[in-house]
Amino acid sequence: MSHAQQLHQLLGEGSKINIVCHNNPDPDCLASALALGRIAAAAGIDEQQILYSGDISHQQNRAFVNLLDIDLRPFEPTVVQNRQPDSLLAFVDHSTPGENNTVPPETNVDIVIDHHPAEEIDARFVDHREELGAAATILTEYVRALDVDLDADLATALLFAIRSDTLDFLRGATNEEYDAAGYLHEYADQEMIRQLSTPSVSGGTLDAISTAIDNRRINGAVLVSHVGRTTERDALPQAVDYLVRLEGVQTAIVFGLVNDAIHLSARSPDARVNVGNILNEAFDDVGSGGGHHDVAGGEIPLGIFADYTSDDAQLLDMIEQIITARLFAELNLSEEAAE
Incomplete structure (x- = not known):
């Protein structure tokens, strides 16, 4: 049958x-x-x-x-x-x-x-x-x-x-x-x-995309950024869809704080990079991540991060360092080379 x-x-x-x-x-x-x-x-x-x-x-x-x-x-x-x-x-x-x-x-x-x-x-x-x-x-x-x-x-x-x-x-x-x-x-x-x-776009989504543009770090053909804290979870894939179009960028990953979790969204038209595997390998021990070779997402509960500080600026700074370090390590990139 x-x-x-x-x-x-x-x-x-x-x-x-x-x-x-x-x-x-x-x-x-x-x-x-x-x-x-x-x-x-x-x-x-x-x-x-x-x-x-x-x-x-x-x-x-x-x-x-x-x-x-x-x-x-x-x-x-x-x-x-x-x-x-x-x-x-x-x-x-x-x-x-x-x-x-x-x-x-x-x-x-x-x-x-x-x-x-x-x-x-x-x-x-x-x-x-x-x-x-x-x-x-x-x-x-x-x-x-x-x-x-x-x-x-x-x-x-x-x-x-x-x-x-x-x-x-x-x-x-x-x-x-x-x-x-x-x-x-x-x-x-x-x-x-x-x-x-052609649906209308909320102000929160535009703000999140603007924040991701400002916070971008580029290492070779890889771009990593974050949107800060947002209530617009779906601003992340929209931000990464925009940033992956930047000249010279072949892989883009954007993360942000949504409620009590860190959300990630990734894109890569580069056939040599499987972003689903990258997110899975980088964060499997602390959360979940995966998807296709060119489109992927992930989620990491804040857990002990939330207990460490109630200051969003400090929290974001700490998360940015850890998330970026794990991504660059999984992509075999040196943090010193990031712009």
Whole structure:
């Protein structure tokens, strides 16, 4: 059986499905969850929930949820604690309980659909394709294969997700992405695509990007910077997307303090550098990090740092020294050479 047929068969065993997004879900995760919900409904599951932890803080993600009227609910531990045998649990655009989600690590998962690098994925149904540029590409394949009704909202969500996760087909796009986009284009709302592509930017995001520009340190073709403390978590990927375009820079990493954790975002068009591995190796002992060879992120709990000082300036200075030293060491760069 094909993956689509296997999924349909498993869905036939359930009466309810909880679809868990990763923390701070992006359009690829949200569109994939929306599509899986539609597929589940077509398979006879009347009750579907899309759940998430964290925040919808990126202006594009907020616009995506609002314009497409996606019903999102906070993930609560009772979802897995009180599960009935016919209640299915699914992950989209991520794969492991306790990693980039608040699902207890020992939880049994029924369905995993993902394209991010991962090892030892444990679920009853797994479709894990690292070679693809977006999870939405996989869900589009299922929608087509199972002849699920494709209205304008679902087509728009999936098409925008593919475009977003591949930077308009400039990053990681495969023939499958182009094929899926060609299929979706006929049904999608092009005016909504334009609205989603140009959301307004908050003042906090602009301030964070400005701070990252001011704090940049360049060592060879590597740029490391920080945004200080911010409430705009999604300003980090926007800042790093901007800074990696600086002439002579091939790898950019930006970090910042968000609530009680240090968040990192990395980009590298340099085929010789795998930023997913860099962040994982540099911070695996104190937090989590990983992703693709050219796009990655990480999170480190403040822990003892927060107990050391309540002065943000001192805290940032200490964190900047430690984070930068670990990154330069992992990249085999001398700190003395940094500008």
